[in-house]
Amino acid sequence: MQLFNFRFKAMGCPCEFNFFANSASAAESHREVLHAEVLRLEHKYSRYRDDSVLSQINAAAGSGRPVAIDNETAALLSYAEQLYQQSNGLFDPTSGVLRRCWDFKSQKLPSKKQLKQILPFVSWPSVQFDAESVYLPRRGMQLDFGGWVKEFACDVVANIALQRGIQHGYINLGGDIRVLGPMLDGGGWRIGVQHPRIADAAIAFVELQFGAIATSGDYERFMMVSGKRYCHLLNPKTGMSIQPAFASVSILADSCLIAGSFSTLAMLNSEKNSAWLHDAGLPWLAVDQQLCVSGSIQFQGGS
Amino acid sequence: MHKDKNKALKALTCAAMALPGMATSTANAAAVPDTHLFSARFNKYGEAALPSASPGAPEQSRYDINVAQFLVAGPMSDTEAYKGVLTVESMSGASPMFVTPGANGPNVVMSGATIEEKRLAGNGGIDFYSKSSKLGMNLGFSLENDYSSVSLGAAHSSFYNGNNTTVDFGAGFSLDELTPTDAGPAYPTRPEHENKQSINASLGVSQVMNKNWVLGTNISTAIYTGFLSDPYKLAWIDSLGQAVADSRPETRTQFAWNLQSRFFVDKMNAAVHSDYRFYFTDWGTESHTVSLAWYQNIGKWQIAPRLRYYNQGAANFWRNYYVGERADGYYSSDYRLSAFSSVSMRFGVSREIGNWRVKASYENYTSTGRAADPTYVYGREASPALVDFSYVTLGLDVKW
Numbered sequence: 011m012q013l014f015n016f017r018f019k020a021m022g023c024p025c026e027f028n029f030f031a032n033s034a035s036a037a038e039s040h041r042e043v044l045h046a047e048v049l050r051l052e053h054k055y056s057r058y059r060d061d062s063v064l065s066q067i068n069a070a071a072g073s074g075r076p077v078a079i080d081n082e083t084a085a086l087l088s089y090a091e092q093l094y095q096q097s098n099g100l101f102d103p104t105s106g107v108l109r110r111c112w113d114f115k116s117q118k119l120p121s122k123k124q125l126k127q128i129l130p131f132v133s134w135p136s137v138q139f140d141a142e143s144v145y146l147p148r149r150g151m152q153l154d155f156g157g158w159v160k161e162f163a164c165d166v167v168a169n170i171a172l173q174r175g176i177q178h179g180y181i182n183l184g185g186d187i188r189v190l191g192p193m194l195d196g197g198g199w200r201i202g203v204q205h206p207r208i209a210d211a212a213i214a215f216v217e218l219q220f221g222a223i224a225t226s227g228d229y230e231r232f233m234m235v236s237g238k239r240y241c242h243l244l245n246p247k248t249g250m251s252i253q254p255a256f257a258s259v260s261i262l263a264d265s266c267l268i269a270g271s272f273s274t275l276a277m278l279n280s281e282k283n284s285a286w287l288h289d290a291g292l293p294w295l296a297v298d299q300q301l302c303v304s305g306s307i308q309f310q311g312g313s
Numbered sequence: 314m315h316k317d318k319n320k321a322l323k324a325l326t327c328a329a330m331a332l333p334g335m336a337t338s339t340a341n342a343a344a345v346p347d348t349h350l351f352s353a354r355f356n357k358y359g360e361a362a363l364p365s366a367s368p369g370a371p372e373q374s375r376y377d378i379n380v381a382q383f384l385v386a387g388p389m390s391d392t393e394a395y396k397g398v399l400t401v402e403s404m405s406g407a408s409p410m411f412v413t414p415g416a417n418g419p420n421v422v423m424s425g426a427t428i429e430e431k432r433l434a435g436n437g438g439i440d441f442y443s444k445s446s447k448l449g450m451n452l453g454f455s456l457e458n459d460y461s462s463v464s465l466g467a468a469h470s471s472f473y474n475g476n477n478t479t480v481d482f483g484a485g486f487s488l489d490e491l492t493p494t495d496a497g498p499a500y501p502t503r504p505e506h507e508n509k510q511s512i513n514a515s516l517g518v519s520q521v522m523n524k525n526w527v528l529g530t531n532i533s534t535a536i537y538t539g540f541l542s543d544p545y546k547l548a549w550i551d552s553l554g555q556a557v558a559d560s561r562p563e564t565r566t567q568f569a570w571n572l573q574s575r576f577f578v579d580k581m582n583a584a585v586h587s588d589y590r591f592y593f594t595d596w597g598t599e600s601h602t603v604s605l606a607w608y609q610n611i612g613k614w615q616i617a618p619r620l621r622y623y624n625q626g627a628a629n630f631w632r633n634y635y636v637g638e639r640a641d642g643y644y645s646s647d648y649r650l651s652a653f654s655s656v657s658m659r660f661g662v663s664r665e666i667g668n669w670r671v672k673a674s675y676e677n678y679t680s681t682g683r684a685a686d687p688t689y690v691y692g693r694e695a696s697p698a699l700v701d702f703s704y705v706t707l708g709l710d711v712k713w
Contacts, residue, residue: 085332092328096321166334173474220444267329268322275321291322 029179
């Protein structure tokens with residue numbers, strides 16, 4: 011058994027397959043299948059491709075024609091509905107249009123007028139969907155699965171790896187990690203939690219033998235205006251950037267999807283209720299705005 | 314506040330499980346149940362009377378048993394689950410004691426009718442779950458005024474292929490003690506105190522063939538030693554003109570093989586359960602059981618008819634009555650060791666009401682004997698003591 015490590019870019023972030031296999035040819039065969047699955051999901055739900063399912067749904071907004079969807083898309087929409095409910099509307103899959111007002115490269119905040127014009131298009135409750143089709147009622151409305159497709163992909167790919175018999179390793183899509191099984195000696199994989207303020211550095215390390223970890227932070231896309239940080243976590247009701255109590259939150263769960271959803275929910279809720287994280291029911295690790303690390307997960311400080 | 318957050322976790326985990334490709338991740342292969350269950354069952358078993366022994370005499374009524382059974386089960390922590398069962402039974406009636414030859418065929422001689430007797434039995438266990446396996450330990454007991462038994466068992470399950478394949482292994486033993494009532498001058502052949510022991514083991518595999526179909530098979534074996542006879546039964550020996558105590562060998566080894574299929578018919582919202590079981594012992598008994606059940610869902614109702622056919626061969630030392638003494642000293646006229654086949658038809662209904670489920674079922678069982686030997690041999694005709702019975706159950710399940 012040797013350790014194989016494959017790195018590539020997908021879904022706009024660095025990805026990694028790290029696992030033990032009996033031979034290079036077996037490892038390559040696994041890699042091919044797993045990589046293909048990541049690309050399949052990227053293509054299906056990418057807003058950058060005209061032929062993606064997501065783009066077809068967005069193109070039909072306000073046209074009067076519901077778009078036929080498959081099992082997977084319908085189930086993702088149901089999951090999105092649960093996220094909306096459980097976050098009391100803070101997590102809105104139609105908030106992607108706010109992107110038009112927020113240019114993180116420009117150092118300029120959106121005006122009240124701009125936000126006022128865009129907000130009516132942010133309206134998940136108005137989206138009509140069922141097991142077979144989905145329809146966005148206003149032209150200009152957009153669905154964006156960006157908030158959880160990467161974590162979903164991590165789980166789907168991990169399950170394929172497990173079914174193919176891979177028992178030791180992990181899948182890493184942009185820092186969202188799903189462990190397939192411990193190292194050969196049973197020990198955990200040493201996984202670094204991204205430092206919120208220093209690129210390519212870890213602020214803490216956790217050891218995972220199984221399970222998933224996902225992190226949500228205020229550093230993924232942001233701009234500094236007059237010394238204040240404005241990040242990509244936007245409040246769909248006001249259009250304004252949320253001022254989270256934490257620089258980042260990491261959550262441990264059985265699945266990457268749950269870990270990712272809860273880490274984002276914790277960040278969104280932290281502006282008004284930083285205690286939400288403690289009661290979430292899952293092991294957590296948080297870095298506050300002063301870069302102090304705390305949590306119910308056992309961790310080691312980073313360099 | 315606290316309850317809210319776990320609600321979020323439950324709601325999202327549930328929605329996540331519905332996503333294709335996710336099932337094996339969020340549901341840990343070996344997952345502790347997430348709800349507690351309480352079940353109650355009230356059952357009434359009644360055997361049909363045998364025809365009267367002679368013209369003008371009344372029918373010979375047989376056994377009636379009323380049972381109340383209670384079960385609780387649920388999680389104890391993230392990795393442990395508990396289960397406990399308590400059974401209270403009260404039985405009354407008469408049962409066949411031995412058989413004598415008669416002008417019109419073999420006659421059943423019944424025991425005197427008993428006053429009400431009670432039995433208390435219980436069983437408790439804990440399951441320990443780890444990533445892809447489960448280990449369970451359980452302890453059981455049964456107490457009656459003339460019989461007590463204690464048992465211990467362990468079972469291990471391993472899950473493979475993302476939960477599609479399960480391998481189960483189990484082993485256990487039991488110790489029984491008999492103190493038959495009325496042993497003494499009235500029944501001189503009845504022992505006062507005897508013991509019995511058994512050990513058993515089983516191995517099974519279950520495989521999910523596709524999203525609608527699960528197949529399973531298992532083999533099991535058991536060895537019984539000690540007093541294996543029925544202390545209340547006798548056997549008639551013609552040459553002696555008297556009945557002797559039921560005397561069976563002091564050991565019995567048995568083996569069973571079981572095959573089962575569970576198939577869900579999407580279009581009809583119903584499931585078909587079919588089972589086959591083959592069983593034999595070193596006493597010469599061999600049996601086959603075939604069972605077919607249809608579970609039909611209609612809204613919150615479920616109706617479930619079931620048909621079961623059973624066929625067994627006689628134990629090699631069984632006779633209705635004996636011509637002369639046997640060299641090996643084994644004698645038994647117990648109808649349960651004779652050659653017979655039976656058909657049981659059961660109809661069950663259940664209804665879901667919120668977290669509750671109410672169930673009722675009625676079963677009718679009839680058995681037909683056949684000669685233990687294709688060539689008619691004195692004493693080996695079909696047993697006249699075969700039983701027909703009806704079984705009614707009422708049940709309640711509640712989850713929280």
